[in-house]
Amino acid sequence: GLAAGTYTVIVSDANSCSRQTSVTVLSVVSTLTLTTASSGSGCGTSMNGTLSAAITGGGIAPYTYSWNTNPPQTTSSVSNLPAGTYTVLVTDAKGCTVQSVDSIAVSSQPKTLxxxxxxxxxxxxxxxxxxxxxxxxxxxxxxxxxxxxxxxxxxxxxxxxxxxxxxxxxxxxxxxxxxxxxxxxGGMGATAIGTANIFTPNGDGQNDCFTLAPDTAYAIKKCLYLEVFDRWGVKMFESSGSDNYCWDGKNKKDNKQAVGGTYYYVAKLGETTIKGYVTLIR
Structure with missing residues (x-):
């Protein structure tokens, strides 16, 4: 094909008559092509999205842009956009147009609990x-x-x-x-230890055993270290890390019943040590 330009055409007949004229061939403009790009995907309701448009071929500059943002924008790049789908219409100097659609994604905002x-x-x-x-x-x-x-x-x-x-x-x-x-x-301390100071080991099922661990706190009972001494310092009972966390009023050496009276105890639970007296009543 001919390149763009002005050409002269001469036409002659059999009698050597001729006529001349000029013909101008215009350049052919290729079709507009457009690409878009998005960035800045957001979280929840954030507005940090960006879209840009670029002519990659065809058309005649200058180009005008029209985005369907709110409010509409007329630059090649738009920003501060929320998640959504957007359309851009590009028009060249000759009124030729091209349109493209792009979107900005959004991720769900985590809720921490x-x-x-x-x-x-x-x-x-x-x-x-x-x-x-x-x-x-x-x-x-x-x-x-x-x-x-x-x-x-x-x-x-x-x-x-x-x-x-x-x-x-x-x-x-x-x-x-x-x-x-x-x-x-808070630890296993004084608040986890009871305050009983009298017991009656007579087999009636009521207050037959001395312990400072609450009846409902099995884990505390397992961890309670309890020693009981008579008035002369003889150890009558010792409990540490076992199910035997309660003194039944017997001497641990011979398993005989201890006499009624006042006994001295030392209880340890976690970081807490409590000392006191308990009365055994027969």
Missing amino acids: FTSVQNISCEGISVQFANTSTQASSYLWNFGDQSTSTELNPTHTFPSTGTFVVTLVAEKPPCSDTVSTDIVI
Whole structure:
């Protein structure tokens, strides 16, 4: 084909008559082609999306752009957009148009929640954490004592008593959510030990045994260390880490009934030591 330009045409007949004229061949403009690109996928209701349009061929500059954003924008690149689908219409200097559709994705915003239950053992107080977070794919726990975990529902034993700030981060990239809660670890101490000071081991099923562990606290009973002495310092009873946590009023050496009277005891539970007197009544 001919290149763009002006050409002269001469036409002659058999009598040598001729006529000349000029013909202009215009350049042929190829069809407009357009590409778009998106970036900055958001979390929840965030507005950090960006879209850009570029003419990759055809058309005659300058180009005008029209985006169906709210409000409409007329630049080649638009930003601060929420998630959604957008259309751009590009028009060249000759009125030729091309249109493209692109979208900005959004990820669900995680919601971080957890609960905890404390369990007493001889090693201390362990805490069972229940992760009730939603819209998350991974988790990071910080227990406030330089320990961490990535388990869904971890169990953690704290090294000492006190208040620990437990933090859970729930993630679903690129989104995350964080929540922190104070966990108070009181330990197995005086509040877990009873105050009984009289017992009557007569076999009637009522108050037949002396212990400082509450009847409902089996784990505490297993961890209770109890010694009982008579007035001369003779050890009548000793319990440590066994089911034999209750003094039935007998001498541990010969298993004979101790006489009625006042006895001295030393009880240890966790970090707490309690000393006192108990009266045995026959």
